[in-house]
Amino acid sequence: MSKNKVFSGALRAVGGFFDRFRKQSFAYPYVLWMALFVVVPIILIAVYAFTSAQGHFTLGNFSGMIDYVPVFVRSLWLAFLATVICIIIGYPVALAISRMNPRTQRVLIMLIMLPMWINFLLRTYAWMSLLENTGLINRLLGAVGVFDLINSLHAGDAAYTPITHFQLINTNGAVILGMVYNYLPFMILPIQSVIVKIDPFVIEAAEDLGANSRTVFRKVILPLSLSGVVSGITMVFVPAVSTFVISKLLSNGTVMLLGDLIEMQFAGAAYNPHLGSAISLIMMVIVVICMSLMNRFGEGEEQAVMM
Amino acid sequence: MTKKYTGGKIFTALTYVFLYAPIIVLIVFSFNSTKSRTIWSGFTLNWYKELFSDRLIMSSLQTTLLVSVVASLVAAVIGTFAAIGFYNMKKNWRGPLLTVNNIPVINADIITGVSLSLLFVSAGALMGFELGFGTLLIAHISFDIPYVILSVMPKLYQLDRNLFEASQDLGCTWFQTVYKVIIPEIMPGIINGLLIAFTMSVDDFVISYFTAGSSVQTLSMTIYAMTRRRISPKINAISTLLFAVVLILLVIVNVRESRQHKAELKKEKMLKGAN
Numbered sequence: 139m140s141k142n143k144v145f146s147g148a149l150r151a152v153g154g155f156f157d158r159f160r161k162q163s164f165a166y167p168y169v170l171w172m173a174l175f176v177v178v179p180i181i182l183i184a185v186y187a188f189t190s191a192q193g194h195f196t197l198g199n200f201s202g203m204i205d206y207v208p209v210f211v212r213s214l215w216l217a218f219l220a221t222v223i224c225i226i227i228g229y230p231v232a233l234a235i236s237r238m239n240p241r242t243q244r245v246l247i248m249l250i251m252l253p254m255w256i257n258f259l260l261r262t263y264a265w266m267s268l269l270e271n272t273g274l275i276n277r278l279l280g281a282v283g284v285f286d287l288i289n290s291l292h293a294g295d296a297a298y299t300p301i302t303h304f305q306l307i308n309t310n311g312a313v314i315l316g317m318v319y320n321y322l323p324f325m326i327l328p329i330q331s332v333i334v335k336i337d338p339f340v341i342e343a344a345e346d347l348g349a350n351s352r353t354v355f356r357k358v359i360l361p362l363s364l365s366g367v368v369s370g371i372t373m374v375f376v377p378a379v380s381t382f383v384i385s386k387l388l389s390n391g392t393v394m395l396l397g398d399l400i401e402m403q404f405a406g407a408a409y410n411p412h413l414g415s416a417i418s419l420i421m422m423v424i425v426v427i428c429m430s431l432m433n434r435f436g437e438g439e440e441q442a443v444m445m
Numbered sequence: 446m447t448k449k450y451t452g453g454k455i456f457t458a459l460t461y462v463f464l465y466a467p468i469i470v471l472i473v474f475s476f477n478s479t480k481s482r483t484i485w486s487g488f489t490l491n492w493y494k495e496l497f498s499d500r501l502i503m504s505s506l507q508t509t510l511l512v513s514v515v516a517s518l519v520a521a522v523i524g525t526f527a528a529i530g531f532y533n534m535k536k537n538w539r540g541p542l543l544t545v546n547n548i549p550v551i552n553a554d555i556i557t558g559v560s561l562s563l564l565f566v567s568a569g570a571l572m573g574f575e576l577g578f579g580t581l582l583i584a585h586i587s588f589d590i591p592y593v594i595l596s597v598m599p600k601l602y603q604l605d606r607n608l609f610e611a612s613q614d615l616g617c618t619w620f621q622t623v624y625k626v627i628i629p630e631i632m633p634g635i636i637n638g639l640l641i642a643f644t645m646s647v648d649d650f651v652i653s654y655f656t657a658g659s660s661v662q663t664l665s666m667t668i669y670a671m672t673r674r675r676i677s678p679k680i681n682a683i684s685t686l687l688f689a690v691v692l693i694l695l696v697i698v699n700v701r702e703s704r705q706h707k708a709e710l711k712k713e714k715m716l717k718g719a720n
Contacts, residue, residue, distance in 0.1 A: 146571035157534075157619075158533060160619055161530070161533035161619060162530045162533045162534045162538075163530065164526040164527065164529045164530030164533075164623075165526070165527045165528075165529070165530020165531050165534065165542070166522070166530065167523060167526070167527070168526070168530070168590065169527075169542060171523065171587070171590070172545050172585075173543070175561065175564070175583065176545055176548055176582075176587065177545065178564055179557075179560030179561050179564040180548070180560055182560060182564055182567065183556070183559070183560045183563060186563060186679070192536065194617050195503060202490075203617065216675065227460055230453055230456055230457075230459045231453075231456065231460045233453065234450060234454060234456065234457040234458065234539050237450055237453070244699075245490075246447065246457075248465075248695060248699065249461060250464070252691065252692065252695065254527060254648075255644060255648070255691040255695075256468060256684060256688055256691070257647075257648060257664070257665055257668060257684065257687065258648065258650070259650055259665055259668045259669055259672065260471065260501040260680065260684040260687075261467060261468065261471075261667060261713065263471075263668070263672050263680065264467030264468060264470055264674075265467050266482075266672075267467075267470055267471075267474065267482040267483055268466070268467060268470060269481075269685035272483055273483055273494040274470060274483055277483060281503050289568065318465070319463070319467070322460075322464070323464075334578075364616040372551070376551070376552075376553050377554070379553070380553035380554070380555045380556070381555075382651075383651070383669070386673075388614065389674055392618060397553075397555050400555055400559060401555070403557050404562060404655060405654065405655065411563060411566075412543065415559075415563070418559055418560070420557075421553065422552070422553075422556055425551065425552060425553060425556075436624070
């Protein structure tokens with residue numbers, strides 16, 4: 139090998155390095171931005187969680203959390219129920235939509251997304267009008283005579299006080315309803331996008347090999363659509379477990395969730411960012427667990443987000 | 446065959462009723478002549494008139510639009526360049542960086558909001574500034590950029606690498622290649638990302654709530670404050686207007702897209718004919 143060749147090879151290597159450097163340098167401003175506004179804030183949460191107001195290291199923020207175990211349990215339980223209901227409603231709807239012709243599918247998907255573009259505070263607020271004691275649902279039930287019927291069943295009972303409405307708002311049920319209503323599209327969309335991508339020849343092959351429609355669903359469609367379900371689960375569960383708006387509006391503070399607890403520590407009367415950070419940290423751990431589960435099963439959120 | 450899926454169709458129809466019932470109630474009662482949200486007492490357009498003279502609502506609408514427009518545009522620029530940079534990175538760098546990029550998308554909004562407010566409050570204490578429009582804007586840009594990147598990256602991967610190698614062989618510098626070849630090619634992805642970022646910004650409440658401080662209010666924050674106190678049908682009126690705007694935009698976008706789709710099909714047919 140001549141000296142010249144070595145020299146030009148080295149030059150090319152250096153040039154290649156600079157070339158790559160120049161090309162990837164486009165990302166550097168954003169890398170700096172991420173460091174400042176994504177990574178540092180999360181580190182701050184961890185720092186606050188392990189320090190006291192005086193700035194000393196402490197585990198007190200976590201040990202004080204024993205009092206809030208019921209809130210954790212309630213949040214996880216309500217978010218879990220909302221997620222399960224979203225699957226029960228969302229899967230059949232996604233399946234039904236993906237069986238229509240492409241044009242109808244487009245329109246139906248648009249109609250699923252349309253409510254998501256209305257401010258979610260407004261959507262939740264609209265449920266208040268429906269669920270109130272003098273709200274539209276109770277009014278409708280009263281007009282149809284449901285309450286008269288129930289009252290007449292108890293006609294002979296002296297201890298019985300006649301009812302004029304069902305207690306719908308300010309209950310766990312109302313909060314779950316709010317979660318399902320707000321996050322159902324996040325379940326339907328990823329499932330539908332996965333089912334649509336299933337190769338029709340695979341289904342045809344299964345049918346040719348003697349599978350009836352039930353077996354086709356169980357052995358082909360269901361397993362192939364699981365990645366959609368998994369990303370749907372994360373997209374419903376994470377916002378549901380962390381909400382404070384839905385519980386505030388639909389339970390007027392009677393149903394206290396994790397989000398309410400954090401919000402109180404940062405914006406409410408009980409200002410204590412250290413405790414708030416500790417709760418946030420635990421919630422983040424929950425999110426990370428969800429994410430890693432999702433990554434194990436599904437292909438990731440990108441596709442779901444990009445629809 | 447058609448009969449088999451009737452059950453599914455009915456169930457789907459009921460789900461749509463569920464999704465739209467509250468919205469229809471909201472719209473109907475924006476025309477109600479009294480303040481009641483549940484008893485209909487006659488048609489009026491008064492709430493719409495009052496809406497436009499309500500200074501709080503108008504100024505917060507302005508804040509929302511300003512923040513969303515500026516944040517999504519800045520995010521589109523930073524995000525596009527970042528995506529091009531990531532695309533040219535070695536995989537062992539790109540992977541972790543894209544994971545960090547996904548954090549604001551996957552993380553709960555409240556944690557993003559709270560963590561940014563911690564940063565702004567402590568940096569503000571050090572450098573002497575308070576939460577306000579600036580911090581609100583930074584927060585919005587931060588959660589907008591990931592959506593731009595997620596929408597631009599796939600377009601970059603669809604690019605033919607030969608295309609910009611050719612342009613460089615023909616004497617383009619790297620910057621010229623970016624401006625003349627790459628950006629025009631990935632434009633649909635940028636526009637898509639911009640639109641997603643914009644809607645995310647307009648729709649956001651939680652992150653704004655923690656990062657805007659007490660001096661500025663976005664529309665969502667005003668609505669939230671209103672739902673906590675006395676509720677005015679003006680809320681219904683403004684939501685109806687927003688709904689109408691979104692609906693019109695969606696119809697326009699959809700019509701445009703289906704036209705493009707048809708044009709593409711035509712082009713393909715012609716190409717096949719030429720062969």
